[in-house]
Amino acid sequence: MLFNSYIFIFAYLPVVLAVFYALGYRERSWALAWLILASLVFYAWWRPLNVLLIAPSILINYGAAQGLVRLRGERPAAARALLLAGIAFNLCFLGYFKYLNFFRGTINDVFGANLILTQIVLPLGISFITFQKIGFLIDLHAGRIDKVRLFDYSLFVLFFPQLIAGPIVHYREMMPQFQAANCRFNSENAAVGLTLFFLGLFKKLIFADSLAAFVSPLYVHASAGGSIALIDAWIAAVGFMLQIYFDFSGYSDMAIGLARLFGIKLPINFNSPLRASSIIEFWMRWHITLTRFLTAYVFNPLVLHLTRRRAAKGLPPFSPRSATLPGFLTLLMFPTVVTMFLSGFWHGAGYTFICWGLLHGLFLTINHAWRFSRLRIWPDTVSYTRIMVPVGFLLTFLSVAFSMALFRAPTLRCAFAIWAGMLGQHGVSLPAEYFVRLGHAGVWLAAQGVHSAMTSGKALTQEIVFLAILLAIALCAPNTLQLLSRYEPALGSPRPSPNKPAGLSWSPSPAWAMGTAVIAAAGILSLGQLSEFLYWQF
Amino acid sequence: MSTRQEILQSLSSILSALLGDDSISLDMGTRREDVPGWDSFNYVNFIVGVETEFGVKFTVADVESFPNVGAVVEKIEQITAGAAGRKR
Numbered sequence: 001m002l003f004n005s006y007i008f009i010f011a012y013l014p015v016v017l018a019v020f021y022a023l024g025y026r027e028r029s030w031a032l033a034w035l036i037l038a039s040l041v042f043y044a045w046w047r048p049l050n051v052l053l054i055a056p057s058i059l060i061n062y063g064a065a066q067g068l069v070r071l072r073g074e075r076p077a078a079a080r081a082l083l084l085a086g087i088a089f090n091l092c093f094l095g096y097f098k099y100l101n102f103f104r105g106t107i108n109d110v111f112g113a114n115l116i117l118t119q120i121v122l123p124l125g126i127s128f129i130t131f132q133k134i135g136f137l138i139d140l141h142a143g144r145i146d147k148v149r150l151f152d153y154s155l156f157v158l159f160f161p162q163l164i165a166g167p168i169v170h171y172r173e174m175m176p177q178f179q180a181a182n183c184r185f186n187s188e189n190a191a192v193g194l195t196l197f198f199l200g201l202f203k204k205l206i207f208a209d210s211l212a213a214f215v216s217p218l219y220v221h222a223s224a225g226g227s228i229a230l231i232d233a234w235i236a237a238v239g240f241m242l243q244i245y246f247d248f249s250g251y252s253d254m255a256i257g258l259a260r261l262f263g264i265k266l267p268i269n270f271n272s273p274l275r276a277s278s279i280i281e282f283w284m285r286w287h288i289t290l291t292r293f294l295t296a297y298v299f300n301p302l303v304l305h306l307t308r309r310r311a312a313k314g315l316p317p318f319s320p321r322s323a324t325l326p327g328f329l330t331l332l333m334f335p336t337v338v339t340m341f342l343s344g345f346w347h348g349a350g351y352t353f354i355c356w357g358l359l360h361g362l363f364l365t366i367n368h369a370w371r372f373s374r375l376r377i378w379p380d381t382v383s384y385t386r387i388m389v390p391v392g393f394l395l396t397f398l399s400v401a402f403s404m405a406l407f408r409a410p411t412l413r414c415a416f417a418i419w420a421g422m423l424g425q426h427g428v429s430l431p432a433e434y435f436v437r438l439g440h441a442g443v444w445l446a447a448q449g450v451h452s453a454m455t456s457g458k459a460l461t462q463e464i465v466f467l468a469i470l471l472a473i474a475l476c477a478p479n480t481l482q483l484l485s486r487y488e489p490a491l492g493s494p495r496p497s498p499n500k501p502a503g504l505s506w507s508p509s510p511a512w513a514m515g516t517a518v519i520a521a522a523g524i525l526s527l528g529q530l531s532e533f534l535y536w537q538f
Numbered sequence: 539m540s541t542r543q544e545i546l547q548s549l550s551s552i553l554s555a556l557l558g559d560d561s562i563s564l565d566m567g568t569r570r571e572d573v574p575g576w577d578s579f580n581y582v583n584f585i586v587g588v589e590t591e592f593g594v595k596f597t598v599a600d601v602e603s604f605p606n607v608g609a610v611v612e613k614i615e616q617i618t619a620g621a622a623g624r625k626r
Binding site: 139142144280284300303304307308311 | 558575577582583585586589590597598599601602603
């Protein structure tokens with residue numbers, strides 16, 4: 001069931017909430033049990049068979065968890081083996097559904113083999129659910145989780161607002177909230193939750209889906225072998241970057257808002273990433289809970305291990321002042337590229353996603369290398385900040401735009417076609433109408449080799465204006481978390497700063513109620529065409 | 539055994555060396571986001587620097603969950619006190 005469907009908004013959600021609150025006044029644990037049941041229905045709606053897949057996986061993970069609780073104190077070696085087995089089980093589960101055909105296809109490509117690709121339906125949200133389960137087992141093994149009941153574990157895994165596409169949560173940040181939740185109606189939670197939900201719906205339906213309408217055909221054209229001229233190529237790259245930005249930030253707002261209706265706060269997942277002035281900062285603002293997961297369970301353990309090994313060899317600590325190339329390669333480039341490779345492969349079983357991950361690994365490596373060397377070549381922080389913050393912003397923006405074309409393109413060939421277009425390899429063309437309007441300037445442009453195309457000038461103008469407006473919103477307008485900052489919309493969301501003027505700030509007032517109602521109405525009126533969230537495919 | 543102030547001073551100089559910024563002065567409440575440039579990579583480097591300096595070893599779980607500098611200091615005190623206790 002999609003968040004942006006009539007059935008979800010007008011039937012499922014009202015019924016689930018009404019029964020949840022009603023039970024909450026009688027007996028909290030019934031309300032939470034209802035939430036588990038409702039989440040199973042939510043998951044089964046799309047394909048009932050899914051429940052038959054997720055239920056055994058929950059039971060096996062729960063069994064492993066019980067074993068870990070028993071073994072971790074007395075028999076560390078056995079506990080470690082069980083942990084590894086548990087992780088392997090979850091990875092195999094994911095691997096079967098998501099990667100089997102990819103590996104078969106790759107073997108066919110490389111060795112000319114003839115393995116048959118079977119039709120395997122990917123259970124919705126399996127990538128997110130798998131990561132969350134693995135994180136849970138590692139946390140339990142490390143003693144960060146005390147003990148666990150099947151009821152609590154099921155609630156943690158199935159909680160429907162974040163089931164399909166995150167935010168990826170930790171058990172230790174969710175369970176205390178479920179245990180403390182009074183499961184009754186609370187007007188502040190309802191107001192904050194609905195506001196977030198409808199702001200997210202608006203971003204998804206009015207912004208992201210409108211972008212998709214003119215961005216998707218460009219990728220279809222490019223993947224069919226058509227050439228994409230300069231302006232269209234940039235519209236394809238920047239347009240998709242904004243599409244996925246509003247799609248995923250909209251989804252995150254909706255997930256956070258839905259959880260809030262049940263009195264639960266989810267962690268911050270998105271914080272205006274396009275404002276970042278470096279690619280490192282970008283990843284601290286885009287899909288924050290994924291970055292947090294990969295940092296905690298892949299990058300940090302890897303770096304800690306490698307750094308200790310280096311220290312044990314008696315090599316000097318690796319710091320910006322004593323950076324050596326071998327040190328840089330082993331302690332920074334290697335773990336960064338491995339982590340981003342995994343991130344890319346996690347997003348999708350395809351060469352484009354792998355290359356996208358590797359590209360970001362390279363970007364991050366360059367960013368780190370620059371940080372190291374800039375202390376030597378540009379030690380003055382004041383002038384550095386003044387000049388490099390805007391330059392870094394621009395570089396980050398361009399890097400992300402280029403990489404997003406790779407993320408969206410169905411094949412590498414299509415991505416290369418878009419990139420070639422962005423670099424002007426396929427020439428520049430403008431609608432014929434423009435030449436007429438531009439008069440002498442048009443004649444000059446034609447002399448410079450700008451082609452005239454029989455496309456609609458009005459449509460192009462509208463697209464560019466729309467992109468400019470959305471870019472301005474993404475870069476300058478207060479984001480949803482800032483708007484609602486006085487009500488702690490998400491765990492770890494920025495607090496309002498006392499010495500700064502509040503600016504535009506949400507409050508439970510008639511004016512904001514009217515504004516939210518208009519946004520909600522606009523969203524609901526656009527519900528007609530069902531479009532999945534981009535991140536639901538992962 | 540070092541006093542808390544001495545431990546904090548060592549931690550400050552380890553981080554100063556890493557970030558190339560001599561003005562860093564950590565206290566018990568300092569969090570990573572309070573120090574510009576203290577990203578996840580520099581954090582791990584800092585942790586191993588601290589491990590080497592004090593001859594202790596943190597678990598991955600510790601490293602992941604230190605909420606602030608104070609927690610690192612307390613963990614060092616706890617580990618070194620434990621080691622001293624065993625010696626006696």
